Amino acid sequence: MRLFGRRKPLRPAPSGEVTVVEERPPADETHVESSTSRLWSDGFGRVGTRALQVLAVVTVIGVFGFVGTRLTLVVIPVLIALVLAAAISPLVSLLRRRGLPSIVATWIALLTLVALLVGIMWLVVRAVVNQWGELQSQAIEGLESLQSYVQGLPFEITEEQIASVRDSAVNLLQSDAVGSGAVAGVSQTADFVAGFVIMIVVLFFFLKDGPMMWEVLLRPFEGRQYERAQRVGEATIRTLGGYVRGTAIVALVDAVGIGIGLAIVGVPLVLPLTVLVFLLAFIPLVGATLAGILAALVTLVAVGPVEALVVVAIVVGVNQLEGNFLQPIVMGRTLRLHPLIILFALTAGTVLVGITGAVLAVPIAASIWRAIQVWDGPDLAARFARKKRPETV
Numbered sequence: 001m002r003l004f005g006r007r008k009p010l011r012p013a014p015s016g017e018v019t020v021v022e023e024r025p026p027a028d029e030t031h032v033e034s035s036t037s038r039l040w041s042d043g044f045g046r047v048g049t050r051a052l053q054v055l056a057v058v059t060v061i062g063v064f065g066f067v068g069t070r071l072t073l074v075v076i077p078v079l080i081a082l083v084l085a086a087a088i089s090p091l092v093s094l095l096r097r098r099g100l101p102s103i104v105a106t107w108i109a110l111l112t113l114v115a116l117l118v119g120i121m122w123l124v125v126r127a128v129v130n131q132w133g134e135l136q137s138q139a140i141e142g143l144e145s146l147q148s149y150v151q152g153l154p155f156e157i158t159e160e161q162i163a164s165v166r167d168s169a170v171n172l173l174q175s176d177a178v179g180s181g182a183v184a185g186v187s188q189t190a191d192f193v194a195g196f197v198i199m200i201v202v203l204f205f206f207l208k209d210g211p212m213m214w215e216v217l218l219r220p221f222e223g224r225q226y227e228r229a230q231r232v233g234e235a236t237i238r239t240l241g242g243y244v245r246g247t248a249i250v251a252l253v254d255a256v257g258i259g260i261g262l263a264i265v266g267v268p269l270v271l272p273l274t275v276l277v278f279l280l281a282f283i284p285l286v287g288a289t290l291a292g293i294l295a296a297l298v299t300l301v302a303v304g305p306v307e308a309l310v311v312v313a314i315v316v317g318v319n320q321l322e323g324n325f326l327q328p329i330v331m332g333r334t335l336r337l338h339p340l341i342i343l344f345a346l347t348a349g350t351v352l353v354g355i356t357g358a359v360l361a362v363p364i365a366a367s368i369w370r371a372i373q374v375w376d377g378p379d380l381a382a383r384f385a386r387k388k389r390p391e392t393v
Contacts, residue, residue: 065352072353073191073194073195073198074198076195076353076356076360077195077196077198077199077202078198078199078202079360079364080199080356080360081199081200081202081203081206082206082240083240083244083360083363084113084199084203084244085203085206085207085210086237086238086240086241086244087240087241087244087245087248088109088112088113088207089207089210089237089241090241091109091112092105092106092109092207095108095109102208103208106204106207106208109207110200110203110204110207113203114200120275120278123271123272123275124271124272124275124276214233218230218233228375228376231374231377231378232371232374232375235367235370235371235373235374236367236368236370236371238370239363239366239367239370240363240367243362243363243366243367244363246327247281247282248282249326250281250322250326250327251277251278251279251281251282252278253318253322253326254277254278254281254288254291254318254319254322255274255275255277255278255281256274257314257318257321258273258274258277258291258292258295258314258315258318259271259273259274259277261310261311261314261315261318262274262295262299262311262314265299265303265307265310265311265314266303266307267295267298267299267302267303267307267311268298268302269298273291273294273295273298276291276294277291277295282359283346283358283359283362284342284346284362285339285342285343285346286346288315288319288322291315292311292312292315292316292319295311295315296308296311296312296315299311337362337365337366337369341365342362342365345361345362345364345365346358346361346362348361349361349362372385373385
């Protein structure tokens with residue numbers, strides 16, 4: 001219709017000026033654009049847009065997760081090295097401020113950490129090898145005495161069922177299952193050694209050249225984006241380091257307290273159980289519970305039910321002291337996550353990577369949340385995470 005319509009005459013342009021005629025799109029194209037914009041601007045369209053964006057983000061995360069699970073021999077050592085570097089970087093900084101060269105400070109911190117890790121593993125292996133025979137004989141005796149206890153239960157357990165369970169357990173303890181399992185895990189041991197070497201090498205360079213590496217990664221950013229990247233990186237490293245150092249202190253107190261209680265009760269394998277309590281304490285929520293259950297079971301089969309109850313009371317008392325007094329002081333505001341978020345992170349990490357994922361999932365989740373809290377400023381969270389109204393329940 002516009003083609004045959006009358007056009008409004010153009011005013012002559014003043015001398016020296018050029019008249020620019022704006023070209024308008026045809027009516028049918030304008031109609032298509034307006035229809036499309038209306039299609040995606042209503043409520044259902046906005047939901048669809050957000051759904052597509054979420055799917056795109058989930059797809060990218062899924063691809064990275066898939067690649068990470070296929071390259072665990074590289075990804076896991078690098079993540080562990082990053083966490084350990086964040087934990088012991090204050091020691092390197094302190095040594096540098098005291099006048100030591102950077103390379104010397106790095107080697108001192110690295111060798112100290114390696115000696116600590118190797119010492120823990122050596123203590124566990126030696127204690128298990130020296131006391132396994134004692135635990136085996138006491139466990140067999142404990143299973144036989146357990147038969148008389150279960151006969152007094154309100155529900156019926158037949159003699160055949162008790163004998164079957166007892167014979168299976170005795171055969172397992174007296175067999176070479178432990179040795180054959182160790183032989184079958186030779187390939188896993190080789191992977192562990194390779195991963196440990198990679199972790200040590202990466203940790204050395206993180207400690208020595210970490211700030212320089214970070215500056216190289218930030219070269220594409222300028223202005224406010226550079227400031228944001230710096231702020232997020234510093235907050236992430238502080239959160240990771242604070243979490244590891246605080247958890248190590250809490251775990252050490254737990255291990256010493258429970259270990260003293262086990263020694264007083266007379267439980268065998270006190271040293272490996274104490275070390276296991278220390279290691280499991282790095283798994284939030286469930287680690288202390290698992291350590292307590294294991295210690296009580298060993299006490300039950302090796303010493304007796306009364307002593308097992310005493311061990312349970314010791315574990316509960318130490319955990320209450322940790323949760324109500326020690327952890328709030330030592331950890332402070334490092335781990336500001338709801339227990340449900342911690343549980344989800346633990347589950348996802350365990351499913352994807354196993355026990356290593358369970359240890360790393362929570363500090364990584366805490367670091368991500370801390371990065372969100374400083375996204376728009378030192379004390380200004382990202383817009384979606386800010387409080388928009390009084391949140392009262």
